[in-house]
Amino acid sequence: MTQAIIFDLDGVIVSTDHYHYLAWKQIADREGVPFDENRNVLLRGVSREESLEILLEQASRPYSAEEKKKLAEEKNGIYRKLLQELTPADILPGVVDWIERAKAKGLRTAIGSSSKNTDFILERIGLSDEFDAVVTGADVTHSKPAPDIFLLAAERLGISPGACLVVEDAPAGIQAAKAAGMQSLGVGEFVKEVGADRWALTLGEADL
Secondary structure (H helix, E strand, C coil), X not given: CCCEEEECCECCCECCHXXXXXXXXXXXXXXXXXXXXXXXXXXXCCCHHHHHHHHHCCCCCCCCHHHHHHHHHHHHHHHHHHHCCCCHHHECCCHHHHHHHHHHCCCEEEEECXXXXXXXXXXXXXXXXXXXXXXXXXXXXXXXXXXXXXXXXHHHHCCCHHHEEXXXXXXXXXXXXXXXXXXXXXXXXXXXXXXXXXXXXXHHHCCC
16 A cells, blocks of 8 residues: 655656756767767666766767766756746646645655755745655665665655655656665656556646
8 A cells, every 4th residue: 555655856746857958968069979859868867977977978088087077067057057947837737736635645755856956946846845755866875776765765754665656757767666666657758668557648647
């Protein structure tokens, strides 16, 4: 029986994919690295550092650890400036209703996101106080598809992993949920065929 819902952030609660793309694209173009929206799909659900490694697979030269650190920090700076545009109007359809219905049923709720900007994004969209726990990429050593983020969220909620439902829009997140021994609801086209226990095009179309 489900006792808690753990939501991914980007693509589930709010969509900042385009901001990520614009920030990475700016870095890639300056460095002369081929990068387009199709390539950007590979970065969904993984950490900033892992995203940079994927982007640099197309680079014509090797990068030092210090260079990579600076590029990752620069990308985050560009991204955070773009995030200033976010407002509560950017919350995706069905999210507020799901949170309200979960609380009405006595379910615990958490955010489990690889993004280290999670707290900032939640503040921008007015949902900082809506979850019982928030776990970000800054809280764990291994990001998705490792199960660490979701397992820590369950621990902070005081709920066993098997009683948690993960809501995810990225293949790496569905893999992480499975590795954590949790049920999963996949939302969006990118997880339609990656083995989620349930699937819906949007959260608004999914049953709680």
